[in-house]
Amino acid sequence: MSLLSNLLHIDLFKNPNQIIAEYIWIGGSGTDLRSKARTLEGPVFDPAKLPKWNYDGSSTGQATGKDSEILIYPQAIFKDPFRKGKNVLVMCDAYTPTGKPIPTNKRSKAAEIFSHPKVVAEAPWYGIEQEYTLLQKDVDWPLGWPVGGFPGPQGPYYCGIGADKAFGRDIADAHYKACLFAGINISGINAEVMPSQWEFQVGPVAGIAAADQLWVARYILERITEIAGVVLSFDPKLIPGDWNGAGAHTNFSTKSMREDGGFNVIKEAIEKLRLRHKEHISAYGDGNERRLTGNHETANMHTFSWGVLDRGASIRVGRETEKNGKGYFEDRRPASNMDPYVVTSMIVETTIL
Structure with missing residues (x-):
C-alpha cells in the first residue's frame, strides 16, 4: 500500500504543458455519474478550449450496441482536488453524433431557458x-x-x-x-x-x-x-x-x-x-x-x-x-x-x- 500511495502522489507537474482532465457526465438513470480521464495540453481554464469526447452509451444504458457512440461536450471546469496541480474536473453534457441532446441531457434545455x-x-x-x-x-x-x-x-x-x-x-x-x-x-x-x-x-x-x-x-x-x-x-x-x-x-x-x-x-x-x-x-x-x-x-x-x-x-x-x-x-x-x-x-x- 505504501508503494501504491507513492505512485498516486507522483509529481507530474515538472512538465507544465501536460494536464489530466477528468470528464464527468450523467449516466442512464439520470442520477448516476460517470467519468473518465485523458491527457491534454494545458493548463486550460475555458471549457470551450477543451475537445469534445465520446463514450460507449450501450454500457451506460443510453444507447444500443449497434449505435453506441455518445458525444460529450465540456461545459464547466473545476480544479481537481484528487490529482491537484493544474489537473481539472470537466462537467459535460451528452449528445448523439448528429448533435441532438440525448434524453438524460437536461442541461441543454436548461441552457436555453437561462439564456432567455x-x-x-x-x-x-x-x-x-x-x-x-x-x-x-x-x-x-x-x-x-x-x-x-x-x-x-x-x-x-x-x-x-x-x-x-x-x-x-x-x-x-x-x-x-x-x-x-x-x-x-x-x-x-x-x-x-x-x-x-x-x-x-x-x-x-x-x-x-x-x-x-x-x-x-x-x-x-x-x-x-x-x-x-x-x-x-x-x-x-x-x-x-x-x-x-x-x-x-x-x-x-x-x-x-x-x-x-x-x-x-x-x-x-x-x-x-x-x-x-x-x-x-x-x-x-x-x-x-x-x-x-x-x-x-x-x-x-x-x-x-x-x-x-x-x-x-x-x-x-x-x-x-x-x-x-x-x-x-x-x-x-x-x-x-x-x-x-x-x-x-x-x-x-x-x-x-
Whole structure:
C-alpha cells in the first residue's frame, strides 16, 4: 500500500504543458455519474478550449450496441482536488453524433431557458441544500447504526457532536474542503436530523452554474466515499417510519425580488408556482412521494402551501425577507435525488417566463 500511495502522489507537474482532465457526465438513470480521464495540453481554464469526447452509451444504458457512440461536450471546469496541480474536473453534457441532446441531457434545455433575455435580465440566484445519507458498505445500512437495529430516536443528531451522535464527519469535512479547493461555492455543511445524514449547501450561485456546481459537488462526494469505503445514498426516504427523509431545498431569488418591493414579486412568483404544482412535483425527484407526506418537516405532495418560517410548507419564506420586504424564498419540495438542471430551470421558467 505504501508503494501504491507513492505512485498516486507522483509529481507530474515538472512538465507544465501536460494536464489530466477528468470528464464527468450523467449516466442512464439520470442520477448516476460517470467519468473518465485523458491527457491534454494545458493548463486550460475555458471549457470551450477543451475537445469534445465520446463514450460507449450501450454500457451506460443510453444507447444500443449497434449505435453506441455518445458525444460529450465540456461545459464547466473545476480544479481537481484528487490529482491537484493544474489537473481539472470537466462537467459535460451528452449528445448523439448528429448533435441532438440525448434524453438524460437536461442541461441543454436548461441552457436555453437561462439564456432567455427575460431570465438574463432578472439574474436568478440559487442556493441548494443537498442532503445525503452515508451507508455501511457491506450491510447497506446507515453508517454508525447497529447492524439490523436502530439508534435512539431523532433529536440529538441535528448539528450534533460526539461519537454517538455524528457519524461520518470526516467524510463531510473532507468533502467541504475538496469543494472549496475545486472552486465550488459551497457555503456550509451540517449534520442532519437523521443520524448518518448530512447536508451541504451550494450557493448563492447565478443561473445554470448552480446546477453545474451541484453535480460536480456530488461527484466529489461520491469519490470521497469511494476512498472511505462508504456508500453514498441520495434516496429521499431511505428508512421508513419515524425518520426524516432527504431533500434538496432550493432557495431562489431574482433581481426584482432582491430590490425594494421584492416581497410582492415573491408572492406573485409563489402564486405562479401554485398553478404548476403538479408539474413541479412530477419533475422533482424519484421516490419523492415517500418523503412528501406532511410529516417530518414536509408538506403533503398533494397540496400546495406557503408560509413565513413554516418548514411544513411547500414554499418557505424567511423572517428577514418578510421584515425587509425583499429577499428570496425556499422551495422545499425537491427530493435529494433531483436533477438540479431540471429544478433550477423549471423554477425560473415558471416564475419569469
